[in-house]
Amino acid sequence: MVMLLLLAVVPGTVLADDAAMEAIGAKAATVAMDRLGATQGDENLLAMTDASTAMTGNQTTERCLSGVTAVSGCTIGDGNLLIPQRSKFAPLWFMFYKKDTGEAVFLQVNESAAARPAAAIRTMPAGEVFGPIAKAQISARHLLENQSAWTTLLEKKTFAGNEFSLITIANMWADPTTPYDFLRAASFHNHLCPGVTSGYLISHYVEERLPIEAPTQSYKVIACPVWCKDDLFPIVWDATPGKRSFFVKDLSAVEKAALKKNLGTDVAGIYVRWDAATKTGDGMVVGYNWTRSNELTGTADWDGNPLLAKLVMDLELIEYTDKPEAVVSTLKEFRCESPEEFSTLTYAGVNPLKVLGVEA
Numbered sequence: 001m002v003m004l005l006l007l008a009v010v011p012g013t014v015l016a017d018d019a020a021m022e023a024i025g026a027k028a029a030t031v032a033m034d035r036l037g038a039t040q041g042d043e044n045l046l047a048m049t050d051a052s053t054a055m056t057g058n059q060t061t062e063r064c065l066s067g068v069t070a071v072s073g074c075t076i077g078d079g080n081l082l083i084p085q086r087s088k089f090a091p092l093w094f095m096f097y098k099k100d101t102g103e104a105v106f107l108q109v110n111e112s113a114a115a116r117p118a119a120a121i122r123t124m125p126a127g128e129v130f131g132p133i134a135k136a137q138i139s140a141r142h143l144l145e146n147q148s149a150w151t152t153l154l155e156k157k158t159f160a161g162n163e164f165s166l167i168t169i170a171n172m173w174a175d176p177t178t179p180y181d182f183l184r185a186a187s188f189h190n191h192l193c194p195g196v197t198s199g200y201l202i203s204h205y206v207e208e209r210l211p212i213e214a215p216t217q218s219y220k221v222i223a224c225p226v227w228c229k230d231d232l233f234p235i236v237w238d239a240t241p242g243k244r245s246f247f248v249k250d251l252s253a254v255e256k257a258a259l260k261k262n263l264g265t266d267v268a269g270i271y272v273r274w275d276a277a278t279k280t281g282d283g284m285v286v287g288y289n290w291t292r293s294n295e296l297t298g299t300a301d302w303d304g305n306p307l308l309a310k311l312v313m314d315l316e317l318i319e320y321t322d323k324p325e326a327v328v329s330t331l332k333e334f335r336c337e338s339p340e341e342f343s344t345l346t347y348a349g350v351n352p353l354k355v356l357g358v359e360a
């Protein structure tokens with residue numbers, strides 16, 4: 001009985017804050033859609049926010065998503081509500097992008113406004129709830145034709161420092177051929193760069209050569225060396241450090257250069273298809289050829305803004321999902337006959353490439 005009474009009181013206090021969060025999400029959508037000329041359910045509209053990852057004070061912010069969805073119609077199920085990963089300490093923001101016009105509106109929440117009750121948030125002027133509110137043309141085509149517009153956005157921090165992150169992900173979303181698992185990995189990585197795309201191509205390459213054929217099989221990854229690609233595998237393969245299916249081992253710049261010189265490609269990492277039933281694994285050391293990657297995407301002799309080259313590479317490289325061998329290669333194949341044998345590759349202080357005989 002005491003328990004029931006406590007429960008009756010506590011949800012009430014939580015609901016008050018949640019209603020404020022919902023009002024913030026709804027207001028962000030209302031203001032942005034008004035400025036973009038968008039209507040509810042507009043198939044050209046994308047909503048992005050760090051709500052649910054960022055916190056305001058001690059308050060979690062997931063209820064903002066309900067407000068965004070109620071007004072805009074954007075949902076996770078429709079693939080038009082993306083949540084790029086941020087720290088809990090990051091400011092709370094929203095961005096809405098209309099792919100047919102290429103225009104986006106960004107709104108960052110004033111922390112003082114987030115502490116107000118829902119009713120106040122609904123009636124407050126937008127400029128008091130959000131600051132800054134920025135509108136910009138961000139379509140890849142426009143930015144490639146007007147490179148100064150791109151550098152201005154970045155230099156002026158038009159989206160409060162989120163420009164690269166949001167512009168890359170929004171443009172990839174706008175391309176109807178971009179798969180959702182890729183957008184999810186990019187969202188987890190916080191931004192989209194050719195590094196994540198290289199991880200996507202590597203994952204398809206490994207899946208083709210070492211396919212998962214039984215429920216007892218799963219992939220283990222030894223990221224050696226480390227780059228942005230490695231944020232993809234926890235998302236698409238559920239390979240995570242805590243479950244000992246993801247090991248991170250970086251190499252020095254000197255080691256990487258020496259390996260590249262010897263092997264003619266960049267070493268990307270070690271990928272093992274592990275079978276929990278037989279306690280054995282089939283592995284590959286995989287290379288990713290960045291030189292070839294630049295050639296294929298026309299960014300080898302890029303003299304414009306280097307971050308814009310990354311956007312170009314993102315848009316071009318994804319086309320190689322079904323032919324990853326254009327840039328991905330096998331440097332070595334091996335077997336692990338026991339868990340102990342696999343573990344020798346993963347311990348601290350061990351260079352697993354040397355153990356496997358892949359050396360400069």
Ligand SMILES: [Zn+2]
Nearest residue numbers: 193195196228
């Ligand atoms: Zn990156």
